[in-house]
Amino acid sequence: MSERTIRIYPDPVLREPNEEVTVFDEAFKEFVAEMKALMYAHDGLGLAAPQIGVSRRVAVVAHEGREYVLVNPKITASSGNQTDEEGCLSFPGLFEKVTRPDRITVEALDEEGNKRILEAAALLARAFAHEIDHLEGVLLIDKISPLRRTFAKKKFQRLREA
Numbered sequence: 001m002s003e004r005t006i007r008i009y010p011d012p013v014l015r016e017p018n019e020e021v022t023v024f025d026e027a028f029k030e031f032v033a034e035m036k037a038l039m040y041a042h043d044g045l046g047l048a049a050p051q052i053g054v055s056r057r058v059a060v061v062a063h064e065g066r067e068y069v070l071v072n073p074k075i076t077a078s079s080g081n082q083t084d085e086e087g088c089l090s091f092p093g094l095f096e097k098v099t100r101p102d103r104i105t106v107e108a109l110d111e112e113g114n115k116r117i118l119e120a121a122a123l124l125a126r127a128f129a130h131e132i133d134h135l136e137g138v139l140l141i142d143k144i145s146p147l148r149r150t151f152a153k154k155k156f157q158r159l160r161e162a
């Protein structure tokens with residue numbers, strides 16, 4: 001099993017800039033496999049590299065039996081909106097209502113360096129948007145109102161102390 005662990009807010013690595021991936025070698029493929037294993041071990045819908053302390057533009061998502069690897073991803077189109085409760089492995093126990101686009105198109109590379117265009121709707125669109133936010137240092141609590149954020153931070157601190 002992996003020696004890496006999930007970084008919990010307010011770990012500063014969650015806010016650091018993330019570098020583009022340029023080398024698609026065996027070590028990188030192993031790293032992506034390790035990310036997937038950690039995501040499944042923690043029952044996550046997705047996981048971004050900074051969440052395990054690696055400042056690289058990589059995320060993985062698993063939804064309805066399919067796995068998605070997003071390397072250097074970019075949202076090229078989005079439409080509509082959806083509001084629903086959202087969680088994050090870096091905020092265990094915290095769930096907040098977040099508004100996201102209902103449909104998005106993402107351009108990304110896979111772990112082999114092949115270009116992929118991914119169309120997503122509903123929960124999968126939410127997951128992609130959430131993980132891509134991580135690669136910009138943007139977190140769940142940044143997507144809610146300042147008032148909700150104050151409550152959410154206090155609630156999360158209480159959860160951590162419990």
Ligand SMILES: [Zn+2]
Nearest residue numbers: 087088089090
């Ligand atoms: Zn997250």
